[in-house]
Amino acid sequence: MPMMKVVKTVALSSMLIALPVLRAPTVKADDDTLSIKEQIIRLQNEEDRALLRGDVEALDRFWADDLLYPNDNGEVLTKTQRLAEVRAQTHNFSIFRHDDIRVRVYNGTTAVVTGYSTTLKKYKGHVSRGPRRFSAVWIKRDGRWQMVAHQRTDASRQ
Amino acid sequence: MTGNPHWNLCEMRENFHDRPRIMTRRFLCVILLSLPAVALVAAADARPTPQKDPDTESVKKEITRIEQQYKGALVANDLRTLTTLMADDFLYVGTNAEILSKAQRIAQLRSKALAYEALQQDDLRVVVYGDTVIVSGRNTSTLQIGGKGSWGPGGASHFINPGRLSGNALFTHAYVRLQGRWQMILEHVTYITED
Numbered sequence: 611m612p613m614m615k616v617v618k619t620v621a622l623s624s625m626l627i628a629l630p631v632l633r634a635p636t637v638k639a640d641d642d643t644l645s646i647k648e649q650i651i652r653l654q655n656e657e658d659r660a661l662l663r664g665d666v667e668a669l670d671r672f673w674a675d676d677l678l679y680p681n682d683n684g685e686v687l688t689k690t691q692r693l694a695e696v697r698a699q700t701h702n703f704s705i706f707r708h709d710d711i712r713v714r715v716y717n718g719t720t721a722v723v724t725g726y727s728t729t730l731k732k733y734k735g736h737v738s739r740g741p742r743r744f745s746a747v748w749i750k751r752d753g754r755w756q757m758v759a760h761q762r763t764d765a766s767r768q
Numbered sequence: 769m770t771g772n773p774h775w776n777l778c779e780m781r782e783n784f785h786d787r788p789r790i791m792t793r794r795f796l797c798v799i800l801l802s803l804p805a806v807a808l809v810a811a812a813d814a815r816p817t818p819q820k821d822p823d824t825e826s827v828k829k830e831i832t833r834i835e836q837q838y839k840g841a842l843v844a845n846d847l848r849t850l851t852t853l854m855a856d857d858f859l860y861v862g863t864n865a866e867i868l869s870k871a872q873r874i875a876q877l878r879s880k881a882l883a884y885e886a887l888q889q890d891d892l893r894v895v896v897y898g899d900t901v902i903v904s905g906r907n908t909s910t911l912q913i914g915g916k917g918s919w920g921p922g923g924a925s926h927f928i929n930p931g932r933l934s935g936n937a938l939f940t941h942a943y944v945r946l947q948g949r950w951q952m953i954l955e956h957v958t959y960i961t962e963d
Contacts, residue, residue, distance in 0.1 A: 676895045678904045680938035684960035686893065686904050714857050714953070716944040720900045722954050724859060724867055743865035745956045747942045749897050758895065759902045761940045763958040765865035 647713040650721045650748055653755055658706045666697050674749070674756040681762075704730040708744075719750040727762065741765045828894045831901050831943060834950055835889065838941075842884045847874055855944065855951035863937060863959045885910040885932070899945040907937045907957065936960045 653672065660668035670693060677689040687695070695701045710726040723746045730739050744762040748755045834853065841849035851874060858870040868876065876882055892905040911933045942954040 674897075676897075676902075678893060678895060678902055678940065680904050680940060680958065684906075684936065684938060686891070686938060714859070716855070716857070716946065716953055717899060719898075720942075720944050720953070722859060722942060724861065741865070743861050743867060745859070745861050745940070745954060747900075747902060747940075747954065749900050751897065758897060758900075759904070759940050759942060761861070761938070761956040761958060763861060763863065763865045763956070764961075 646715045646718065646721060649755065650713050650715075650723060651711060653748065654708075654711070654723055654725075654746065657757065658708070661696070661701075662703050662706055664696050664699060666693055669693060669696060672757055674751075674758045677757060678759050679761070700734060702732040704732070721748045721755070722746070723748065738764065738766070824896045827896045827901065831894050831896075831903060831950065832892065834943070834952075835892065835903060835941070838952065839887050839889060842877075843887050845877060845880070845883060847878055850874065850877065853952055855946060855953045858952055859954050861954075861956040863935075863957050880912075880914045883912040883914060885912055901943040901950070903939075903941040903943070905939060906960075907939050908935075909937065910934045 657669070657672045659665075660672065670689075673689045673692065675689055677692065679687040679689075679692050681687060707728045707730075708725045709728070710724075712724050714722045716722075725744055727742045727744050728740050729742070730737070732738075742762045742764050744760065746757055747759040748757050837849065838853050840846070841853070851870075854870045854873070856870060858873070860868040860870075860873045862868065886909060888908040890906045890908070892903065895902045913931055913933055937957045937959045939958070940954065940956045941952055943950045944953050945951075
């Protein structure tokens, strides 16, 4: 039946073409259901867990290529240097504990996170639980959030 | 459906001799039917793209100039300029791990509880991400600590030792272009300690 074939062709074409269109509302729904602040807090927690297990692959995704990471030893570490530290286990985290987390969002594409940390860590043989105040800046590029800056201040040293 | 073949593009009647022609027609039929949907997809994906700065170097120059202005305003205790440069949601994370809002930071400087006698910046790195800029660098400062404040961690004072204080610190400044001008949204300063 030629008519049936026409119908089949039209149906098939419509399905193939409609797939990307159907994808768009899914992304929108995700944005609607999870506010940016919730997304950032979730990402921050995921990044913490990646640090805890020394997951270089995950951290490589979370951190922007131009990440700037000033530490309290007077160094501004790059992403490559930070990943090398994680890979070499120079920086070992035992327990993560973050409190007083605040997220501020600007233009829908930039988020600043601040928090208070009593994370138990070992850095170059020195064990510390803080407390530390940290800040992190996340930006959204090409549809995904990445950390572009991170800094902490060790309150226990004052 | 047997008229002019040019007007029967989607006719799918099987005929062994016409098979190549029919296949070509089917292909063209799919393409033609797809065109409106392709246009629809293109429209759905046409999201507003963030304004891309044509010249990252000019943004870097502008931010470097603002950094100079900010530093000068701190030393001069020029609160009007500082108020302009800081975004309303500005956050300051200080060397004693205190976190201050814009109003608290301005109040701290106004009260002269903390005054900058000298401030030098070195090793400035500026990274531009469209309408967001990250700056990091090293501060060498001389401060005059005039008294106690109430904006330390947990509400406690963080001015333990009033008097003159000199030291080196690393800092991060974050800027966002808001209402057409660059505004600082975050300043985080950490004293460099020797291990």
